[in-house]
Amino acid sequence: MVFTCPVGIGRTTPRDQVSGHTRRKLLHAGALLALGGAATSLTGCDLFDRDDEPAPPPDPLRPMVDEALGLAAAYRATAAANPELTDRLGPIAETHTAHATELARVVGVTLPSAPAADPSATAATEPAGALAALRAREKTAQQSATAACAAAPAERAALLGSIAAARATHQEALK
Amino acid sequence: MRQPTAGEALAxxxxxxxAAIYAYGRIGVRLTxxxxxxxxxxxxxHRRRRDALVVQLSTTGGTVPPGRAGYALPFPVTDRASALRLAVEVEERTAAHWRAALASTTGPDRDQALAALVEYAVRATRWRKTAGVTPPTVAFPGRPT
Structure with missing residues (x-):
């Protein structure tokens, strides 16, 4: 018994040459082959691909929500380790939280109710090193906001531009 | 509201x-x-950006608005403190215009708008530091308040 595909319907590329086979579908195919006793290949057949609806792509700004929350957590951790810096770092932490809130609203996700702890925060214990570490993080974060702004649709460009600019001003404020 | 065209936003x-160039003429004389x-x-x-915009708008067939002889300042500049306050204001206001241009532009034009927004926001922060204003930053530079 040979499975053949209807000619002229669907794709012309053999299915196994394009990505998209899930493990489950391969198992399905194997099971049916066993049931039918057919030893021939299913190559090129669309029969079992009907549930192949791709999930919508994740919002490209979703990682920026976490990035902003991580920055806020890093500032809080540094301020906790260096109380004399609290007046300088507190407003910047609040800004990052405000960015996360705006980004979450745009993306359509809810912010975690508990503030995120920053896993990478090993908060340097001497102020100069701590400020240098935060400046470096801001620089990286500015670059990610810059790239996001360049790629964004019109309605998101201004918000991302303000976030990139804010991260640049933080580097200046930490000098 | 209709999105302004790139030419309208850049105009x-x-x-x-x-206006920024005019204001800095009044600011500089109060500082040392x-x-x-x-x-x-x-x-x-600001002069470099003005010149580049005049060239850009002329060569792309856009309307080049004329400069005026004078501009109303938001408050009188009478001393160092008011000069620094106006300098912050000038940077934030021009940053806001560049920020608005982001939505109307793409590609290199948007990159240019973002570079200006970032530069002016950083300069506003420097002026706040000079003036002793804390905090020296705002959450959303250039966003109308």
Whole structure:
């Protein structure tokens, strides 16, 4: 018994040459082959691909929500380790939280109710090193906001531009 | 509200740059030393952007708004403190115009708008530091408040 595909319907590329086979579908195919006793290949057949609806792509700004929350957590951790810096770092932490809130609203996700702890925060214990570490993080974060702004649709460009600019001003404020 | 075209947005930015250059003329004379030098550098930066915009709008067939002989300042500049306050205001206002241009532009034009927004926001922060304003940053530079 040979499975053949209807000619002229669907794709012309053999299915196994394009990505998209899930493990489950391969198992399905194997099971049916066993049931039918057919030893021939299913190559090129669309029969079992009907549930192949791709999930919508994740919002490209979703990682920026976490990035902003991580920055806020890093500032809080540094301020906790260096109380004399609290007046300088507190407003910047609040800004990052405000960015996360705006980004979450745009993306359509809810912010975690508990503030995120920053896993990478090993908060340097001497102020100069701590400020240098935060400046470096801001620089990286500015670059990610810059790239996001360049790629964004019109309605998101201004918000991302303000976030990139804010991260640049933080580097200046930490000098 | 209709999104302004890139030409309309950049024409609005150009008008803001004219006003910034005028304002820095009034700011510089009230400052001394390093602050005066910073004001001169800032004014030069706004002049460079003005010149580039005039060329860009002319060559792309856009409307080039004329500069005016004078501009109403938001408050009188009578001393160092008011000069620094106006310098912050000038940077934030021009940053706001460039920010608005982001939505109307793509590609290199948007990159240029973002570079201006970032530069002016950073300069506003420097002026706040010079003036002793805390915090020296705002959450959303250039966003209308």
């Amino acid at each position: 609005a930015v150009l008008s803001a740059e004219y 030393g390093a602050a005066r030098e910073s004001a001169h550098q800032a004014e030069a930066a």
